[in-house]
Amino acid sequence: MTLLSRKPKVAKPATKKVAKVNKPAEGKILSQREVMKDPLQKMAKDHLWMHFARQSGMESGKGVPIITKGDGHHIWDSSGKKYIDGLSGLFVVNAGHGRKRLAQAAAKQAEELAFFPLWSYAHPSAIELADRLADYAPGDLNRVFYSTGGGEAVETAWKLAKQYWKTQGMPMKTKAIARNIAYHGTPQGALAITGLPGIKAAFEPLVPGAFHVPNTNIYRAKEQGYHGVETEEAFGLWAADEIERMIQMEGPETVAAVFLEPVQNAGGCFPPQAGYFKRVREICDQYDVLLVSDEVICAFGRIGEMFACNAYDYVPDMITCAKAMTSGYSPIGATIISDRIYEPFKHGTTAFYHGYTFGGHPGRQTFGSCATKSSQNYSHDSPIRALRRSPS
Numbered sequence: 001m002t003l004l005s006r007k008p009k010v011a012k013p014a015t016k017k018v019a020k021v022n023k024p025a026e027g028k029i030l031s032q033r034e035v036m037k038d039p040l041q042k043m044a045k046d047h048l049w050m051h052f053a054r055q056s057g058m059e060s061g062k063g064v065p066i067i068t069k070g071d072g073h074h075i076w077d078s079s080g081k082k083y084i085d086g087l088s089g090l091f092v093v094n095a096g097h098g099r100k101r102l103a104q105a106a107a108k109q110a111e112e113l114a115f116f117p118l119w120s121y122a123h124p125s126a127i128e129l130a131d132r133l134a135d136y137a138p139g140d141l142n143r144v145f146y147s148t149g150g151g152e153a154v155e156t157a158w159k160l161a162k163q164y165w166k167t168q169g170m171p172m173k174t175k176a177i178a179r180n181i182a183y184h185g186t187p188q189g190a191l192a193i194t195g196l197p198g199i200k201a202a203f204e205p206l207v208p209g210a211f212h213v214p215n216t217n218i219y220r221a222k223e224q225g226y227h228g229v230e231t232e233e234a235f236g237l238w239a240a241d242e243i244e245r246m247i248q249m250e251g252p253e254t255v256a257a258v259f260l261e262p263v264q265n266a267g268g269c270f271p272p273q274a275g276y277f278k279r280v281r282e283i284c285d286q287y288d289v290l291l292v293s294d295e296v297i298c299a300f301g302r303i304g305e306m307f308a309c310n311a312y313d314y315v316p317d318m319i320t321c322a323k324a325m326t327s328g329y330s331p332i333g334a335t336i337i338s339d340r341i342y343e344p345f346k347h348g349t350t351a352f353y354h355g356y357t358f359g360g361h362p363g364r365q366t367f368g369s370c371a372t373k374s375s376q377n378y379s380h381d382s383p384i385r386a387l388r389r390s391p392s
């Protein structure tokens with residue numbers, strides 16, 4: 001086919017007539033049989049590919065739970081059943097469903113400017129949210145690079161770490177260290193950093209250069225190789241020192257960054273032991289390795305602070321965040337970067353050739369500004385914060 005030749009014309013299929021959805025009457029719950037009559041079930045079976053799920057359940061005709069409505073911390077499915085959205089979607093909807101202020105802010109923004117990229121341009125909402133995030137972030141983390149989700153934020157952090165070390169005359173510093181069972185996303189770099197072999201195997205070979213060390217799951221201390229004094233603090237220091245051992249084993253001149261969640265979510269919920277992050281920070285400083293705090297789940301009030309590193313008293317070199325920044329009203333991700341890492345990019349022709357078309361969506365930033373405001377309100381004096389600070 002020459003460049004100018006056209007695709008053969010294909011007759012357009014007739015517009016499908018969608019049968020009326022069988023909605024439950026107020027206060028009524030439909031039976032499974034009635035639910036399965038919903039045409040959406042057939043459409044889902046025929047066309048929808050769910051994430052991290054076996055399609056076989058839907059293929060076998062059992063249907064899929066279809067969530068139709070949310071209000072505050074409640075959601076409803078298509079049968080009319082009401083649930084507590086205990087996981088906030090996927091650690092996302094921190095400000096709750098159905099917040100009119102968030103919806104209105106997006107509508108207003110869409111009327112003003114539907115979209116513009118941050119590729120050599122800027123727009124007010126991206127600038128204002130960056131300013132707000134820099135304000136919340138600790139230390140000299142003052143620079144915000146947007147993406148569309150958490151995995152992309154992690155991917156960005158790893159790429160930036162590699163380039164940063166190149167600007168410092170250390171081109172061999174490319175490797176990443178993370179913890180066993182930790183989840184950091186699905187792009188091939190972020191997936192390499194992820195410590196769950198079961199979700200990686202099908203996609204090998206991934207980006208080379210990611211290594212894994214024990215996590216802070218004290219319940220599995222022995223299985224992880226710890227046979228020392230049975231105190232939380234001693235275990236935590238051992239787990240931190242495992243990072244040092246890995247850096248030494250790989251060679252400090254080859255390690256770019258360590259990626260850690262403040263509270264590791266995958267595999268359970270593993271908070272850090274007292275002293276863990278202090279020791280990790282010392283190790284990173286000693287070996288010139290960047291510390292990335294992956295706060296895709298932990299930020300924006302989830303553990304009572306806007307950023308969880310503030311709760312555990314450490315200042316990372318980068319924060320990756322997403323999810324609750326918009327409380328789910330729109331996708332977003334961000335990598336927040338220290339002045340030190342940003343410094344070489346301030347000069348001459350040095351540029352970070354990386355980005356995402358939708359990474360700077362104006363609507364998202366509007367959402368972000370509102371949702372972070374809401375999270376700030378909710379995180380202030382939150383019971384979680386009080387719990388975390390209590391000694392027992």
Ligand SMILES: Cc1ncc(COP(=O)(O)O)c(C=O)c1O
Nearest residue numbers: 149150151183184185294296297
């Ligand atoms: C710690 C952490 N990092 C990264 C990600 C990936 O985020 P996303 O699904 O937005 O790509 C997740 C997702 O749950 C996560 O929990």
